[in-house]
Amino acid sequence: MTERPQAVFAMAAENVPLLFPPELLTRLRACVDIDPALVARDLTEPRLREALARAEILITGWGCPRLDAAALDAVPKLRAVLHAAGSVKGFTTAEVWRRGIVVSSAAAANALPVAEYTLAMILLTGKDVFAFRRLLRTRRDFPYGDVIPGIGNHGRRVGVVGASRVGRRLIELLRPYDLAVTLTDPYVDAAEAVRLGVPLLPLDELLRTSDVVTLHAPATPETRHLIGARELALMPTGAVLVNTARGTLVDHDALAEELRTGRLAAVLDVTDPEPLPADSPLFDLPNAFITPHLAGSQGNEVSRLGRTVVEEAGRLSAGDGLLYAVDPTALDRLA
Incomplete structure (x- = not known):
């Protein structure tokens, strides 16, 4: 032996x-x-x-x-x-x-739970679950069974920022759903996008045309505050930003300002700094859903x-x- x-x-x-x-x-x-x-x-x-x-x-x-x-x-x-x-x-x-x-x-193994978390958040925000949960707490006579306009996941546009291990795994998990998925990544060419089965867009176009923008890029000097005030302003009213990658990808001051208008919503499993200061406005904004870096393996x-x-x-x-x-x-x- x-x-x-x-x-x-x-x-x-x-x-x-x-x-x-x-x-x-x-x-x-x-x-x-x-x-x-x-x-x-x-x-x-x-x-x-x-x-x-x-x-x-x-x-x-x-x-x-x-x-x-x-x-x-x-x-x-x-x-x-x-x-x-x-x-x-x-x-x-x-x-x-x-x-x-x-x-x-073992990054490939850790990518799966992060992609699963992201998929769940995409589908839940498509039903505006978090807002209706808050509404039900204050309005116990909410009309059950009524068709609610303006929500749903049929044809919803999902923009994936970064074809990382998580980004690629998420694209796989999204395939069975009636969602329109696009990708932006400077290291992916048209042929690779075809293999992944998603249209490749410049970041600005993806932001303008996505109901959900989900971040899966690495933290580098080039990607610091990749999503700032200008980028948030490009997103359509009612869109959701999901970040399960790195907190530094998002300018949190700009995000808080945009969320205060009520125009967008955000799901953040990572923040900058991490954890957020106890007095961060993101904790109290009704359209910010924050979890304590638990998307990865638990x-x-x-x-x-x-x-x-x-x-x-x-x-x-x-x-x-x-x-x-x-x-x-x-x-x-x-x-």
């Missing part, structure tokens, strides 16, 4: 059992030699020296240490990082790539991230290529 490669967990210790419940942990330990009781938050800790000196694989997750030169010097045999979460931008450094260490991410969804890492560990142990290896040249375009 081939000797299993040595691995060490590097994350917040409380996340290990969430990501790797017993059945998954058993599968992981069949692929790699790992001690579930030894979890690193700081790779320079003396108690970790012996295990890290042997480790070929780090299994990271939320709360993992930054992999700078000092940290990597503690893991001289390291050849792979398997990340049981989404973005790797927060903890990888140029030193990781310079040393030829391969990095895998509860029983978290183990899906662990399963992705187990499968990657199996490929690595078998000498196969990783399915979800991160391309460092594309990091600036990833969330």
Whole structure:
């Protein structure tokens, strides 16, 4: 039997059992030699020296240490990082790539719950559910069964900003519905848009022609405040802005001003800053629906991230290529 490669967990210790419940942990330990009781938050800790000196694989997750030169010097045999979460931008450094260490991410697995959340919000806002819930609280004699004009999801226009993993997964989830979906993304050409099955529009045109604008672009210097006062003004009256990507994509001061007019509505699972200050006007505006960054993997969804890492560990142990290896040249375009 081939000797299993040595691995060490590097994350917040409380996340290990969430990501790797017993059945998954058993599968992981069949692929790699790992001690579930030894979890690193700081790779320079003396108690970790012996295990890290042997480790070929780090299994990271939320709360993992930054992999700078000092940290990597503690893991001289390291050849792979398997990340049981989404973005790797927060903890990888140029030193990781310079040393030829391969990095895998469970971002594709995490994209599904975000896309599901977004789909749910698109359909719920199409029925104006949140407004009618508020109305029913104050008007208990609301006429049940009446046909309400001006709402519904038949033919509703949905503009997707960003063909990221989440954006692409959302486009797939939207296909069975009678919705008109369009896309804007500077890195997608006409041929790729055809493969995705959606018309490709410039951002301004998408904003002007969408009943729902849903954001799935990465946070970069170029996308900071991608949606500001000018862009919000382009959206038609009654439109909804959904953000499950990064809070910095939206100018929140401009959004609050626009929402105060009652012309638009917004669903925000991410904000800037995060969390919002307690006195943010967005909390009290009736047309702002805010959730605490929960669109991504939660509860029983978290183990899906662990399963992705187990499968990657199996490929690595078998000498196969990783399915979800991160391309460092594309990091600036990833969330």
